[in-house]
Amino acid sequence: MIDLLIRHAEELLTLVGPVRPRVRAELDELGIIQDGAVAAQDGQIVAVGSTSEIEHAVEIGPATEIINAHGCVVLPGFVDPHTHLVFAGDRAEEFNRRLQGEPYLAILQAGGGILETVRATRAASEAELQHKAQIDLQAMLRHGTTTVEAKSGYGLAVEDELKLLRVVQQLQSTTPLEIVSTLLGAHTLPLEYRDRREAYVDLVIEQMIPRAAEAGLATFCDVFCEQGTFTLEETRRILRAGQAHGLQPKLHADQITANGGAQLAAEVRAISADHLDQSDDAGLRELAQVGVVGVLLPGATFFLGHGAPPTPLGRRLVDAGVAVAVASDYNPGTCPLLSMQLVIGLAAIREGLTTAQAISAATINAGHAVGRGSRIGSLEVGKQADMVVLAIPSHLHLPYRFGLNMVRDVIKRGRRVHKSGKG
């Protein structure tokens, strides 16, 4: 007897396919079933097809929860593969100053910017950080995200980074969302190491990574590889050290300046290379060859007010054969955005992805960008039953209804964990 049946979806987007990230033509293949249905049992999908097929194939009992999705689109729950979830304070005032043209560098040099968040985060207790992150996770869930990656990176000291990773671990027991943990000790150089950068890199390598790995607090190790933060060589050392301790590499690459980040991601076989705004074609080709997922962060370029490049980055990635994922980049400084619906809208409106490509990028490819593509990101028998029901008649309405929260129901592991008040 099944636990859950969603039926009569105007469009059921299965994103069915082989267990690997989608590239080029496949990015447009959503596997749409009209009048679709999906059944779940013990948290897993046990049947997917048309409503009439599925209703005959499964056993519905008195305990089966039935969700009618007439006039709605049903698709895999969104996976957000790049967020800086855990921090204290906000930077609304700085954000408004930047909108008025004040350069970030000037703010940073006056002790503001990321350093302000580091100060506030170090000063905050685990309980305070957890409380704040819980509120954000709840908002993400209401907007359809069912799996989220969360980076540390505002501690920048051994105990503080471990504190953030512990908060992530504890959050897992307070939310139905699934959280993937990433150590980003190399987010930026902390103030007290300003003139001892090598000593900080050593600290990350010799203490943060081993201790985070030993305590089982992180799956990935990330580095902000950028002019002014960590060099290519430092990034390589840190990521290699992470690998030696079983942490898979991931990196912030080529966001503001081109410095070979994409190539390094290919070299170390990173699970993903994120940002890539300044990557050259050769770098993108290497990502494509090795199969590194390129994570596009449309909110970051939008809020930073970057002008549109001649060819939008999303289209460049697709043309280069890179498997594209999209993410929110949720963080207090440059991108206070947490709705994956908006990310999909921005990816279509500003980054040149088709709506279908943006949806693949926010589900199956985002699942692969956090190493869970075999379990989440598509609706196939045997996969985890993570789904959202959107109150729109076609997936083409996703960018079109920009700014509305279209989510009606959110299902995680076969259980409805959110239902919109406006039904």
Next chain:
Amino acid sequence: MIDLLIRHAEELLTLVGPVRPRVRAELDELGIIQDGAVAAQDGQIVAVGSTSEIEHAVEIGPATEIINAHGCVVLPGFVDPHTHLVFAGDRAEEFNRRLQGEPYLAILQAGGGILETVRATRAASEAELQHKAQIDLQAMLRHGTTTVEAKSGYGLAVEDELKLLRVVQQLQSTTPLEIVSTLLGAHTLPLEYRDRREAYVDLVIEQMIPRAAEAGLATFCDVFCEQGTFTLEETRRILRAGQAHGLQPKLHADQITANGGAQLAAEVRAISADHLDQSDDAGLRELAQVGVVGVLLPGATFFLGHGAPPTPLGRRLVDAGVAVAVASDYNPGTCPLLSMQLVIGLAAIREGLTTAQAISAATINAGHAVGRGSRIGSLEVGKQADMVVLAIPSHLHLPYRFGLNMVRDVIKRGRRVHKSGKG
């Protein structure tokens, strides 16, 4: 005894000031009261001040509704002074084709674009149109809009335009939102008049305007003055005819091409000149001199993917001394956006307005853009009690929390008409 008391607002934005649109420095003056309160009786504001002042000054009875706004911002309900509310069908597919680079002109020449909406709207019954618009109004209300302007313009024939205006009139009895009605018979040239443009202009002047005015169905008369739609001279004739019948002029000016629209708006003393993307400095100066409100439509440029001009339009308007309002431009073709919170965000992020300027533009100046600035748009004794409670600690969070619906409560004429499910 008062009907309603909102108290303990972290910030109460009164936007108090003289009864005229705000310009330059005044645009930044929000009249913020910390721990603010506002009291209403019989739909009007009877007291505004700090919570301790107001609690002593008013008589609270058992029937008084009390709203505690701890940690929230309270401000005038948003006024959306430019929407194309009433239409049938959607254009999500066309929207997605345009995102992929298909030129609008090609779509139009194939009978798509606005002509598709005209076909669908003509074919729809009043009841169908009303049902659809009601859903959109409900979404607007949930996002904090308490007054909305609604244009006809998808009928483009005498009976069809009157049908749309009747729908607007009927909507007024089904929603707590206040609706301001505008005749936009001159939205575009209908297919059947393609080779008889003068005859269509005559039809607008000789039949649509007199009949709409006589039936009391419109307050304003609007024209889409643009290359390919109506010339400057045609626009002048139509607006003058409207004035002769008591309809105040309003126009779509200089959106795609500069053609003297701003100057004409000043010449006819329009209540507002809308779009203005291509207006030259001389045109803006004339608007400023005469006191025509400039209505900025940040969603339209965003969705049309227009590159950023060297100086953002919002800042140009402020610098020229134009009183700036912002509006959604809600329409099925170019701007399917209906949240004034997002409009404020886009105005700050893309158009160079400060957050304070964008808020003034969405409240008091938007009230003036629909001729109701003496009654709505600010929180002052004697004004209508239209208010929103936003779940943010400072107005600076409005652009910062881009994409979240921050509305907790909506009050129209002293009565709570919406309360967010998530409290």
